[in-house]
Amino acid sequence: MNRIAEHIQMLRASLPEGVTLVAVSKFHPAEALMEAYEAGQRIFGESRAQELVAKQKELPADIEWHFIGTLQTNKVKDIVPFIHTIHSIDSLKLLQEVNKQAEKHDRIIRVLLEIHVAEEETKHGMTPDECRTLLDADLSALTHIHIGGLMGMATFTDDMERVRSEFRQLAALFRELKEKHPELADFKELSMGMSHDYQIAVEEGSTMVRIGTNIFGERQY
Numbered sequence: 033m034n035r036i037a038e039h040i041q042m043l044r045a046s047l048p049e050g051v052t053l054v055a056v057s058k059f060h061p062a063e064a065l066m067e068a069y070e071a072g073q074r075i076f077g078e079s080r081a082q083e084l085v086a087k088q089k090e091l092p093a094d095i096e097w098h099f100i101g102t103l104q105t106n107k108v109k110d111i112v113p114f115i116h117t118i119h120s121i122d123s124l125k126l127l128q129e130v131n132k133q134a135e136k137h138d139r140i141i142r143v144l145l146e147i148h149v150a151e152e153e154t155k156h157g158m159t160p161d162e163c164r165t166l167l168d169a170d171l172s173a174l175t176h177i178h179i180g181g182l183m184g185m186a187t188f189t190d191d192m193e194r195v196r197s198e199f200r201q202l203a204a205l206f207r208e209l210k211e212k213h214p215e216l217a218d219f220k221e222l223s224m225g226m227s228h229d230y231q232i233a234v235e236e237g238s239t240m241v242r243i244g245t246n247i248f249g250e251r252q253y
């Protein structure tokens with residue numbers, strides 16, 4: 033068995049039932065994705081539109097593609113024809129653009145709202161209050177998206193208590209919004225946890241981990 037397949041099997045064995053593994057394949061070549069595919073992996077995450085479009089053309093049609101990076105409004109139309117889930121919605125404007133393009137393609141796209149909980153300024157996403165405001169607006173015109181939950185990243189640090197506390201905040205917001213918005217029937221996913229912190233994320237209630245390095249090795253930028 034190859035190394036990638038081994039890593040995937042080990043991860044699967046360590047994740048509780050109900051936690052989805054998104055294999056983050058950005059910067060890795062199509063052959064690496066195929067090794068994961070042959071090990072049974074079908075959900076892949078990419079963070080750059082151009083790279084994603086190129087890989088999608090080349091790889092099997094039954095892959096479920098997730099977009100996890102910063103998404104510019106003008107790139108939405110490039111990924112909408114095939115994207116399954118977008119993890120990185122950080123404004124109403126972006127949500128409206130995804131809906132508009134999805135309608136053109138007669139598709140329904142699952143979106144997650146990205147929340148900024150980390151200390152680092154560089155991290156993207158909405159504040160909890162911005163997210164509350166967004167969900168309090170009348171979104172009934174957005175018929176071609178399903179709001180599937182939240183996504184977030186913890187601060188990149190060795191201080192695992194801080195990481196845990198940020199994941200805990202995110203999980204609390206997730207429960208709050210789920211309770212407050214029963215009309216959002218698809219609000220089920222809490223996407224948190226990467227290679228170095230996924231175990232903590234899972235302990236704090238993650239339903240979806242996004243793992244790259246632990247599967248494919250270090251990225252060559």
Ligand SMILES: *Cc1c(COP(=O)(O)O)cnc(C)c1O
Nearest residue numbers: 056079100226227242243244245
């Ligand atoms: C790159 C990336 C990941 C995966 O990171 P690893 O540390 O390689 O597991 C997860 N989430 C997002 C948003 C990313 O950009």
